[in-house]
Amino acid sequence: MxxxxxxxPRPARPRRFRDPTAESAAVKWALVATALLFLALVLFxxxxxxxxxxxxxxxRVALESVADPDALSAIRLTLLVAAIAVPLNCVFGVAxxxxxxxxEFRGKAFLITxxxxxxxxxxxxxxxxxxxxxxxxxxxxxxxxxxxxxVLFAVPGVVLAxxxxxxxxxxxxxxxxxxxxxxxxEEAALSLGASGWQTFRHVTxxxxxxxxxxxxxxxxxxxxxxFGAVSxxxxxxxxxxxxxxxxxxxxxxxxxxxxxxxxxxxLALLALATxxxxxxxxRVYERGLGAGPGH
Amino acid sequence: MELSLIDVRKEFDRxxxxxxxxxxxxxxxxxxxxxxxxxxxxxxxxxxxxxDFPTEGEIRFGDEDASRKTVxxxxxxxxxxxxxxxxxxxxxxxxxxxxxxxxxxxxxxRAEIRRRASELLDLVQLSGLESRYPGQLSGGQRQRVALARxxxxxxxxxxxDEPFGALDAQVRRELRRWLRExxxxxxxxxxxxxxxxxxxxxxxxxxxxxxxxxxxxxxxADEVYDDPNSPFVYGFIGDSSSLPxxxxxxxxxxxxxxxxxxxxxxxxxxxxxxxxxxDVELLDGCGGCIAGTLAASRRVAGTRRVxxxxxxxxxxxxxxxxxxxxxxxxSRIAFRPRxxxxxxx
Numbered sequence: 001m002x003x004x005x006x007x008x009p010r011p012a013r014p015r016r017f018r019d020p021t022a023e024s025a026a027v028k029w030a031l032v033a034t035a036l037l038f039l040a041l042v043l044f045x046x047x048x049x050x051x052x053x054x055x056x057x058x059x060r061v062a063l064e065s066v067a068d069p070d071a072l073s074a075i076r077l078t079l080l081v082a083a084i085a086v087p088l089n090c091v092f093g094v095a096x097x098x099x100x101x102x103x104e105f106r107g108k109a110f111l112i113t114x115x116x117x118x119x120x121x122x123x124x125x126x127x128x129x130x131x132x133x134x135x136x137x138x139x140x141x142x143x144x145x146x147x148x149x150x151v152l153f154a155v156p157g158v159v160l161a162x163x164x165x166x167x168x169x170x171x172x173x174x175x176x177x178x179x180x181x182x183x184x185x186e187e188a189a190l191s192l193g194a195s196g197w198q199t200f201r202h203v204t205x206x207x208x209x210x211x212x213x214x215x216x217x218x219x220x221x222x223x224x225x226x227f228g229a230v231s232x233x234x235x236x237x238x239x240x241x242x243x244x245x246x247x248x249x250x251x252x253x254x255x256x257x258x259x260x261x262x263x264x265x266x267l268a269l270l271a272l273a274t275x276x277x278x279x280x281x282x283r284v285y286e287r288g289l290g291a292g293p294g295h
Numbered sequence: 296m297e298l299s300l301i302d303v304r305k306e307f308d309r310x311x312x313x314x315x316x317x318x319x320x321x322x323x324x325x326x327x328x329x330x331x332x333x334x335x336x337x338x339x340x341x342x343x344x345x346x347d348f349p350t351e352g353e354i355r356f357g358d359e360d361a362s363r364k365t366v367x368x369x370x371x372x373x374x375x376x377x378x379x380x381x382x383x384x385x386x387x388x389x390x391x392x393x394x395x396x397x398x399x400x401x402x403x404x405r406a407e408i409r410r411r412a413s414e415l416l417d418l419v420q421l422s423g424l425e426s427r428y429p430g431q432l433s434g435g436q437r438q439r440v441a442l443a444r445x446x447x448x449x450x451x452x453x454x455x456d457e458p459f460g461a462l463d464a465q466v467r468r469e470l471r472r473w474l475r476e477x478x479x480x481x482x483x484x485x486x487x488x489x490x491x492x493x494x495x496x497x498x499x500x501x502x503x504x505x506x507x508x509x510x511x512x513x514x515x516a517d518e519v520y521d522d523p524n525s526p527f528v529y530g531f532i533g534d535s536s537s538l539p540x541x542x543x544x545x546x547x548x549x550x551x552x553x554x555x556x557x558x559x560x561x562x563x564x565x566x567x568x569x570x571x572x573x574d575v576e577l578l579d580g581c582g583g584c585i586a587g588t589l590a591a592s593r594r595v596a597g598t599r600r601v602x603x604x605x606x607x608x609x610x611x612x613x614x615x616x617x618x619x620x621x622x623x624x625x626s627r628i629a630f631r632p633r634x635x636x637x638x639x640x
Contacts, residue, residue: 187346188379188441192393192448193367202396206383 050268054261065251065259066266073239074247074263077155081230081243082223085162089219093170094212098204100171101178102186115171118164126164127232130157153235158243161229166222173215174208181207214281221274225267296357296451296484297322298343303352305338312338313508315352320486325478327495328488330505331531336488337456339505343486344454345369356451372445372483376457378437380429386440387412387425393448415443418477435466442474446481453478455487459494471498492532496520504528526638529569536612538568538585538605540637547637550606555583555631565640570632572600573615577622578629586629587612599623 018024023031054062065071096115100108118126134141134151144151151157185207189199205212227245234241242250244267251260298320305313313335320326328336341347343354345366354362361369380389388395390412394403403411416422419439429437438458445453458474459467475498478485489495495502496516504511504519504527512524523529530537538549542561546553547568556568578584587603590611594600598615601623605612614630622628 184375184377184379185381187366188373188375188444189381189392189396190366191344191346191371191373192396192444193370194392194396195367198396202392203381206381 047268050261050264053257054265057258061258062262062265065256065262068259070238070242071247071259071263074242074244075266077158077240077242078224078244080155081159081162082220084159085166085223086216086220088163089167089170090212090216092167093174093215093219094208096171097174097178097208100175101181102183112175115168117168118166119168123161123165123226123228124232127161127229130161130164130229130233152233153237154241157233157235158230158241161233162223162226165226165229166219169219169222170212170215173211173218177208177211178204210281210284214278217274217278217281221271224270297355298452298484298486299353299355300339300343301353301355303339303342303349303354305335305342305347306350311508313342313349316508316510318503318510318513320484322484323482325475325485325498325500326487327499327502328486328505329490329492329495329502329532331490333507334505335508336490336503336505338508340454340456340486340488343452344371344373346373370448370451372442372448372450372453374438374441374445374453374455374458376460378429378434378441378461380437380441380444382429385426385428386416386421386432389429389440390415390444390447392444411447412443415447416440418446418480419443420473433466434462435470438462438470439473442477446483450483453483453485455485457488457490459491460489467494474498496532504531506531521634523569523636526567526569529636529638534572534613535569536572536614537570538610538612539608539640540566540568542566542637542639549585550608553583554585556635559637561637561639566637567640568632568635568637570635572613573598574633575614575630576633577616577620578631581629584629584631585612586627589623589626589628592623594618601628603628 066075096111099105100112131152132138134144134157136142141152149156151160185203186199189203190196194202225245226243227249230243231246231249234243234246236242236246236250238250244263248260248264248267251257251263298318300316300318302315302317303313304311304315316335316339328339330336338347342349345361345364345368349362352362353360356369366373381392384392387409391408394408394411397403413422413425416425419442421436421439421443424432424436424440429440432440438461442455442458455474459470462470471494474487487498496519499516501513501515502519503513506527512519512528514522519528519532523532526537529535540554541548541564542558543563545558547556547558547566548554585605587605589601590604591602592599597618599618599620600613600615602611602613604610614628616623
């Protein structure tokens with residue numbers, strides 16, 4: 001016989017226990033509020049100020065200052081420098097990460113430290129190094145000059161300084177990723193008869209593609225925004241060796257605030273676009289990290 | 296394809312991982328390299344594959360010296376412990392990879408590659424999973440895909456590095472039987488590495504027992520189990536008990552009494568007696584036997600394991616009794632090994 005439902009003791013309502021690692025609501029909100037307040041003060045407010053200042057005298061003035069020939073030339077140079085520096089650092093970053101992650105050799109730790117150098121050295125010093133290397137009193141400068149190649153106070157110098165400052169980004173992104181993946185997949189490809197290049201193209205590259213893209217974005221953002229090192233080697237020839245960040249500073253020093261902030265806004269927008277792209281990629285990447293088909 | 300290794304030596308940074316190893320593998324044979332971790336078995340397999348190169352010695356594929364050939368030139372099928380499937384490719388693309396990367400002249404058409412892939416999937420009993428990604432498969436399925444991928448290039452030898460090491464016990468046993476079937480059907484010369492003796496003994500035609508970079512013994516499952524040629528092999532394969540004894544003339548002595556086993560021809564002096572715990576004969580009286588006091592008794596599945604303390608020096612040996620044997624109730628048990636081996640110390 002089945003006992004009637006009413007006769008059964010009613011199951012006690014489960015008491016809700018807090019997850020041992022969770023904090024109370026008050027603590028949670030206090031932490032969130034602190035973080036938001038801090039962000040508002042040091043990030044959102046200044047950013048809003050930049051855009052606000054740029055638009056103080058209306059859209060038209062802001063657009064005009066961006067369309068100014070000097071400004072356009074600065075934008076072009078910035079894009080050109082990024083277009084050269086990022087691919088080169090991409091090749092270098094992949095090569096360095098490959099060497100470090102997949103091979104054992106003497107001086108590996110030293111190479112890793114060397115890659116970090118641009119992170120630890122002030123960009124101004126990076127610029128000064130190039131002055132020492134290619135300046136009038138150096139050995140290389142006059143030689144290259146006699147061949148008709150002007151490095152300092154010209155576009156090559158700006159490109160070199162940017163490459164120096166941005167070269168850790170991609171390598172740093174890839175080294176842990178490739179170390180983590182090990183060499184199993186590559187060995188499998190080789191044992192199946194693939195050549196070194198085929199292995200790289202069909203196996204290694206697809207395995208690191210998200211990390212690589214992420215590194216490229218960071219590298220690009222920094223390449224477009226670099227000020228210190230570029231400022232030292234550029235010579236600030238308006239319309240020739242002035243990049244966007246330098247252009248902003250020049251305008252600012254001339255008390256041309258609206259124009260300065262208009263160009264700065266454009267630079268900030270480029271950075272924001274990079275961040276959005278990065279966030280999107282991160283989501284895709286995280287999904288890819290699971291065992292799902294998107295891998 | 297016959298394989299021979301001749302005095303192969305491998306050093307990593309002056310540390311010798313393999314000491315002058317020689318081994319002949321017959322065509323179509325299924326060989327297990329068995330040993331504890333660090334015994335050099337995986338190193339040996341990688342040398343055969345061409346994923347590493349010997350410091351000295353020669354590796355021959357049939358009549359040809361392959362020692363300096365690259366892994367691509369050797370045309371071997373290699374299966375990795377952790378599958379090493381390409382995560383961004385479907386099952387069919389994984390299997391077809393080895394054909395796709397061939398130089399243009401030797402590359403089959405796309406349709407042909409697809410046909411081969413589904414044929415191999417049939418062989419490994421995974422038909423219908425062509426368009427899945429490795430992440431969507433179970434461990435056992437992944438390892439089967441890895442094997443199909445290795446077979447796709449029509450390798451001269453098949454090499455497997457702990458192929459079932461990452462799988463749970465049930466799947467492992469299933470795949471073991473299945474690998475044997477595939478081997479019998481395709482007839483590839485196959486070498487696999489394992490630290491699991493049950494796997495090696497059940498699956499292989501011959502077992503190569505390795506320890507510390509040396510081959511200890513090569514033989515069939517029966518040979519290495521019934522007739523181990525060294526204390527290491529005796530201790531490593533199957534359960535074993537050992538006792539320090541003394542050889543004098545025709546008899547073997549334990550402390551001050553002969554244990555009723557005849558000297559197989561060792562010179563006088565100390566020696567170690569090895570026997571299997573389950574292969575003993577229980578005796579009532581003790582005129583020429585090993586006797587000990589019961590120290591512990593454990594029930595293990597269908598038998599009872601008994602630890603006996605022998606003599607004054609406190610040597611402990613283990614023997615196995617039927618579960619309901621009355622001897623387990625006694626405090627003193629006498630026995631004599633049925634099959635045993637003596638090694639000089």
